[in-house]
Amino acid sequence: MADVMMPRLGVSVTEGTVSTWLKEIGDEVAVGEAICEVSTDKVDTEIESTVAGIVAEQRYAEGEVVAVGEVLAVVTTDEDAAPPAVPTPEPAPVSTPVSTPAPEPASEAAPAADAGDAGRVLMPRLGVSVTEGTVSTWLKEIGDEVAVGEAICEVSTDKVDTEIESTVAGVLAQQLHAEGEVVLVGEPLALVTPTGAVGAAPAAAPPGTERVTADPQANATAPAPAAPAAPAAVPGEPAVVGSGPFDHEAAIARVLAGATRSGRPAASPAARRLATELGVDVAQVTGTGGGGHITRADVQRRASDWPESPQPPVAAPAAVRTAPVRPVPEPASTEAIFPPGYEDVPFEAVPTSRIRRVTAEHMVRSRRTAAHMTTEVDVDLGRLSEVRATLNAQRQQSGQAKLSFLPFIARAACAALLDHPDLNATFETERLLRWREVNLGIAVDTPRGLMVPVVRGAERLTVESLGRAIVDVAARVRDGKADPDDFRAGTFTISNPGSVGAVSAPAIINQPQVGILGMPTIVRRPWVVRLADGQETIAIRPIIRLALTFDHRAVDGADATRCLVAVRERLEAWGVDDYR
Incomplete structure (x- = not known):
C-alpha cells in the first residue's frame, strides 16, 4: 500500500x-x-x-x-x-x-x-x-x-x-x-x-x-x-x-x-534546451548531477570538448577532459560566448539567477509579441500633495504609517480603467478579454530581482486600503514569504522606477496584459498656473510625467491617451475625501 x-x-x-x-x-x-x-x-x-x-x-x-x-x-x-x-x-x-x-x-x-x-x-x-x-x-x-x-x-x-x-x-x-x-x-x-x-x-x-x-x-x-x-x-x-x-x-x-522516462537520458529542461542550441546529442553526454542527471554544465563541457563531432567515441570525452594541457573548459567556452577580440579581456562569470532568466525570457517574449507604444502626460501634483499631507497628519495622530504617492496614483488608475476597459484586458487574435475586476500588479525591486505581485480587486479598495495592501504584498515578496497565488491573474501593472530616481518611465508590457503605467520620480519644475482671478503666473510645482505603455494591437493611441488623461484629471482635482 x-x-x-x-x-x-x-x-x-x-x-x-x-x-x-x-x-x-x-x-x-x-x-x-x-x-x-x-x-x-x-x-x-x-x-x-x-x-x-x-x-x-x-x-x-x-x-x-x-x-x-x-x-x-x-x-x-x-x-x-x-x-x-x-x-x-x-x-x-x-x-x-x-x-x-x-x-x-x-x-x-x-x-x-x-x-x-x-x-x-x-x-x-x-x-x-x-x-x-x-x-x-x-x-x-x-x-x-x-x-x-x-x-x-x-x-x-x-x-x-x-x-x-x-x-x-x-x-x-x-x-x-x-x-x-x-x-x-x-x-x-x-x-x-x-x-x-x-x-x-x-x-x-x-x-x-x-x-x-x-x-x-x-x-x-x-x-x-x-x-x-x-x-x-x-x-x-x-x-x-x-x-x-x-x-x-x-x-x-x-x-x-x-x-529514466522510458530510456530518455535524464536531463533537466534547461540542459535539453542548451543542448538543442549547441547541437549536442544529450545521449552522448555524461551527467554529473544528482542521480546522474545531465546539467547545463555537462552540456557545455561536451560542446567545448567536441566542437566539431556531434557523436564522438565513448571513451574520448574523458580523455579530453583530463588532459593536462586543458584542465578547465573556460577558454573554449569563452570563444563560444564572446565575439572575436575578447579572448584576452579579464572577466568574471556570474551565474544567472532563475529570476533573471525568467524575466529575460518574459521581456523578450513581450517585445516580440506585443506592439508596444507609449503615451505620456505631465501631472501637477500640487493639490494632491496638500491632500496627502493632511491625510498623513491624521494618520500620524492615530499611529498609522504615512501614505506614499503610489496608492493615490494606483487608485486614480483603477478608476480610469473602469471607464476604459480595453486597457484592463488580455488580447487574443480573435477576441479581447475584458476583465471585470482590476487585479493590479505592482513591480517590486527585491534582492532576488524584479517581481510583480498582484493586489486583487484593487478597484474596490480605498486609497488607504490600497496603501496597506501594496506595503503588505511588497514586504512578503522581499522577505521571500509570498505565495504563488500572490502573483496570479494580474490584469494591469504599475511600475515605479521613480522610487530609485528615474525621471522617465516607459516600460515593457507584462504579458498577457495590454497596458502598464510607468511612474517616474516627482520633479519640482517651473510651471504655468492659473490663479483664482483667471490670471496666469509661473510657480514651482511638483510634476510627474506618467507613461502609459500599451499594446497597439488591442488599443488605439487615442483611446490609451484618453485613459491616461483621465488619470491626470483625477490626480489634479483630488479632494480630501475623494476615494478614501
Missing part, C-alpha cells in the same frame, strides 16, 4: 477541500496522474498520484477539508499482490535450517519493503501557472532520516521560494537533482527508502552504499555481494518478494529505472 498525501499548495496554505474525485476506487492510476481536485482559499488544483497502482481507498469525501500532510488516498501497488500469491507452507520446509521464524514477519513487511515506487518525492505544483522549479538548497543529505511532512529541500520558481516536504517517512536514499537544476512539476526530486521497508537493512546497506549511479545496470550489480541470501528460494517456485532482508540498492535501482 502507498499513501497519496495532501501537498503544501503555498506557504500560507494549511488545508484544502476535496472538490472532485477524478479516480474512483478500483481505478488504475499512474505516477503523476491526477486523482482528485482540491480547492483552497486561493486556488483550485489537481492532486497527482505519487505511485502507480489501483486506488484502494478514498480517505475523504467530496466537500471534506483535508489538512496538509494528511493521507488523501491509498493506492495498492503491484508488489502488494505478490506475497498472497505464494503458498506459505511451501517455503517453510526449505528455509527451516536457515530462518524458520523469519518468513512470516518478512512477508508481512514485504509490501512496504518492496514499495520502491512509493519512495519518490515528486516536484509539486506550486501554483496554477508554475510548471517547473529550481532546486536551490538541499536541507537533507543522503542517509538522513526524514518524516512525512518534513522539508527535504528548497525550490525556487520564477515567483516564490518554498520548501518541499517528504511524502514518505524513511531514509533519504538519493537526490535526483543537484542544486541549481531545473525540475518539472511531477518529476521525482528525491528517493526515500520507507522506514517500514528497512527491517534488517542497516547491516545490509551501510551508509556509503546509499549513493547509486545513473546507470541502472550498475545499480543492479551494486548489491551483488548480498546475492547469496536469495538462493533460499525453492527451484522452480516463483520468487517470494520481500522474503529475505530488504535489498536497499535494488529498490533504489527499480525507482531510478522508473525515473
Whole structure:
C-alpha cells in the first residue's frame, strides 16, 4: 500500500477541500496522474498520484477539508499482490535450517519493503501557472532520516521560494537533482527508502552504499555481494518478494529505472534546451548531477570538448577532459560566448539567477509579441500633495504609517480603467478579454530581482486600503514569504522606477496584459498656473510625467491617451475625501 498525501499548495496554505474525485476506487492510476481536485482559499488544483497502482481507498469525501500532510488516498501497488500469491507452507520446509521464524514477519513487511515506487518525492505544483522549479538548497543529505511532512529541500520558481516536504517517512536514499537544476512539476526530486521497508537493512546497506549511479545496470550489480541470501528460494517456485532482508540498492535501482522516462537520458529542461542550441546529442553526454542527471554544465563541457563531432567515441570525452594541457573548459567556452577580440579581456562569470532568466525570457517574449507604444502626460501634483499631507497628519495622530504617492496614483488608475476597459484586458487574435475586476500588479525591486505581485480587486479598495495592501504584498515578496497565488491573474501593472530616481518611465508590457503605467520620480519644475482671478503666473510645482505603455494591437493611441488623461484629471482635482 502507498499513501497519496495532501501537498503544501503555498506557504500560507494549511488545508484544502476535496472538490472532485477524478479516480474512483478500483481505478488504475499512474505516477503523476491526477486523482482528485482540491480547492483552497486561493486556488483550485489537481492532486497527482505519487505511485502507480489501483486506488484502494478514498480517505475523504467530496466537500471534506483535508489538512496538509494528511493521507488523501491509498493506492495498492503491484508488489502488494505478490506475497498472497505464494503458498506459505511451501517455503517453510526449505528455509527451516536457515530462518524458520523469519518468513512470516518478512512477508508481512514485504509490501512496504518492496514499495520502491512509493519512495519518490515528486516536484509539486506550486501554483496554477508554475510548471517547473529550481532546486536551490538541499536541507537533507543522503542517509538522513526524514518524516512525512518534513522539508527535504528548497525550490525556487520564477515567483516564490518554498520548501518541499517528504511524502514518505524513511531514509533519504538519493537526490535526483543537484542544486541549481531545473525540475518539472511531477518529476521525482528525491528517493526515500520507507522506514517500514528497512527491517534488517542497516547491516545490509551501510551508509556509503546509499549513493547509486545513473546507470541502472550498475545499480543492479551494486548489491551483488548480498546475492547469496536469495538462493533460499525453492527451484522452480516463483520468487517470494520481500522474503529475505530488504535489498536497499535494488529498490533504489527499480525507482531510478522508473525515473529514466522510458530510456530518455535524464536531463533537466534547461540542459535539453542548451543542448538543442549547441547541437549536442544529450545521449552522448555524461551527467554529473544528482542521480546522474545531465546539467547545463555537462552540456557545455561536451560542446567545448567536441566542437566539431556531434557523436564522438565513448571513451574520448574523458580523455579530453583530463588532459593536462586543458584542465578547465573556460577558454573554449569563452570563444563560444564572446565575439572575436575578447579572448584576452579579464572577466568574471556570474551565474544567472532563475529570476533573471525568467524575466529575460518574459521581456523578450513581450517585445516580440506585443506592439508596444507609449503615451505620456505631465501631472501637477500640487493639490494632491496638500491632500496627502493632511491625510498623513491624521494618520500620524492615530499611529498609522504615512501614505506614499503610489496608492493615490494606483487608485486614480483603477478608476480610469473602469471607464476604459480595453486597457484592463488580455488580447487574443480573435477576441479581447475584458476583465471585470482590476487585479493590479505592482513591480517590486527585491534582492532576488524584479517581481510583480498582484493586489486583487484593487478597484474596490480605498486609497488607504490600497496603501496597506501594496506595503503588505511588497514586504512578503522581499522577505521571500509570498505565495504563488500572490502573483496570479494580474490584469494591469504599475511600475515605479521613480522610487530609485528615474525621471522617465516607459516600460515593457507584462504579458498577457495590454497596458502598464510607468511612474517616474516627482520633479519640482517651473510651471504655468492659473490663479483664482483667471490670471496666469509661473510657480514651482511638483510634476510627474506618467507613461502609459500599451499594446497597439488591442488599443488605439487615442483611446490609451484618453485613459491616461483621465488619470491626470483625477490626480489634479483630488479632494480630501475623494476615494478614501
